[in-house]
Amino acid sequence: MKKLTLFSLFLAAVVIILGAYTRLTDAGLGCPDWPGCYGNLTVPLSEEKVAQANAAYPERPVEAFKAWNEMIHRYFAGTLGLCVLAIAIIAVRQRHKGTPVKLPLLLLGLIIFQAALGMWTVTLNLLPVVVMGHLLGGFSVLSCLFILYLRLRHTADDAPENRDASFPHATHDSVIGDSPQSMGFQRNLKRFAFIGLGVLVTQIALGGWTSANYAALACTEMPVCESGWQERIDIAGAFSVPDADNYEFGAHDYGERVTMHIVHRFGAVVTFLYLLALGVSVLISRHVSQKQKYVGAFMLLALCTQVALGLSNIVFMLPLAVAVLHNAVAAVLLLSLLNLIFTVFLALENGPVTHTEKQRGFTITSDKSLHSASAYKTYEKPLHDPIHDPFTGSASSHILPKAPGGFHG
Numbered sequence: 001m002k003k004l005t006l007f008s009l010f011l012a013a014v015v016i017i018l019g020a021y022t023r024l025t026d027a028g029l030g031c032p033d034w035p036g037c038y039g040n041l042t043v044p045l046s047e048e049k050v051a052q053a054n055a056a057y058p059e060r061p062v063e064a065f066k067a068w069n070e071m072i073h074r075y076f077a078g079t080l081g082l083c084v085l086a087i088a089i090i091a092v093r094q095r096h097k098g099t100p101v102k103l104p105l106l107l108l109g110l111i112i113f114q115a116a117l118g119m120w121t122v123t124l125n126l127l128p129v130v131v132m133g134h135l136l137g138g139f140s141v142l143s144c145l146f147i148l149y150l151r152l153r154h155t156a157d158d159a160p161e162n163r164d165a166s167f168p169h170a171t172h173d174s175v176i177g178d179s180p181q182s183m184g185f186q187r188n189l190k191r192f193a194f195i196g197l198g199v200l201v202t203q204i205a206l207g208g209w210t211s212a213n214y215a216a217l218a219c220t221e222m223p224v225c226e227s228g229w230q231e232r233i234d235i236a237g238a239f240s241v242p243d244a245d246n247y248e249f250g251a252h253d254y255g256e257r258v259t260m261h262i263v264h265r266f267g268a269v270v271t272f273l274y275l276l277a278l279g280v281s282v283l284i285s286r287h288v289s290q291k292q293k294y295v296g297a298f299m300l301l302a303l304c305t306q307v308a309l310g311l312s313n314i315v316f317m318l319p320l321a322v323a324v325l326h327n328a329v330a331a332v333l334l335l336s337l338l339n340l341i342f343t344v345f346l347a348l349e350n351g352p353v354t355h356t357e358k359q360r361g362f363t364i365t366s367d368k369s370l371h372s373a374s375a376y377k378t379y380e381k382p383l384h385d386p387i388h389d390p391f392t393g394s395a396s397s398h399i400l401p402k403a404p405g406g407f408h409g
Ligand code: HEM
Pocket: 020, 023, 024, 135, 200, 203, 204, 205, 206, 207, 208, 209, 210, 211, 212, 214, 215, 216, 217, 264, 265, 268, 271, 272, 303, 306, 307, 308, 309, 310, 311, 313, 314, 323, 324, 326, 327, 330, 333
């Protein structure tokens, strides 16, 4: 299941990139029906089929390039749907072994909803709320797959056969001091990071709104917009949906597009400053593990790349590659923040080492900080062997670690 989850994670990333490419090449309506394309399983290619398709949809004659864009995205998304279904089935069948079940079932629900949003994107002619919802749904599927993968990997890493007997905590990625200060820092970090998650998701939604309403080039000047932007601001108009038959190329007026674009820019400043503060506080703290420092540094790298790509969108007038990358790096940034939050949960669950290790059957002769290798060597042999497996109720050599509380599935 771990490998399938990893595969699905990559597939979800590909689907998101293909989705962005489809949207940015204005191919969202490349096939005007759903789930087929002009009533076919593939793009109509023969003269006869193209003539039939054009007769059935005279307002949208076949454009093979756009239709292929759309269909390739659908094939990949369909394969991802089947993978998620397989994960859910495996999870339910293996639930007695302690495999997470709620998260795979949530994923299945999400992917079904995503398919519905994909259908409404087409049938409601690119209604912006649906397009933005589809983008957020894709990011949610990716995030859930990532959390599931982290949980499964953590479970596997913590299995006794993967732990070095002479170095019992070697695979433990939550190694921090167990002082009250360290635990207090991790608790504050958890709060700080969750607010950051809210800020980032809002910024992603604002970006999706800007893109879904074709407002990317509403402002081409720095730092805010073309002169006179203050008079054009219309918040209510920018965040409402005008009546239209078709939303392709946007239905909002210029002032409304300027407003949504500017709000995304201001959102970028807030997101940047907030995540910068979060990342730097992780990097300079003595109360985090080395792993958390790496994750924090990676998040900062993704953040700076994302801002640079956003600026390039404007300076270079939305080149396709930059716009697609701006979408992809937003996903990377989100995953890196989730990874940081996951490490905090692990640290809070397992940080007080004396307590956790006693539970696991190890005893400790010193309560020194675990930052140094010498501290590891103060561990003695397991108190009892084999370990009692709480899931099967039997004595077993395989024990599943406790999953971090907020990520239970
Ligand atoms: C942390 C910062 C940022 C995040 C998380 C973010 C996220 C996003 C997302 C998710 C989209 C939607 C992409 C799509 O639909 O394919 C987007 C679009 C956009 N963003 Fe950002 N963005 C950030 C910073 C910036 C900055 C600094 C700028 C420029 C000053 C910018 C300019 C744009 C523009 C012009 C679009 C519309 C592009 C399009 O139509 O495809 N972004 N952003």
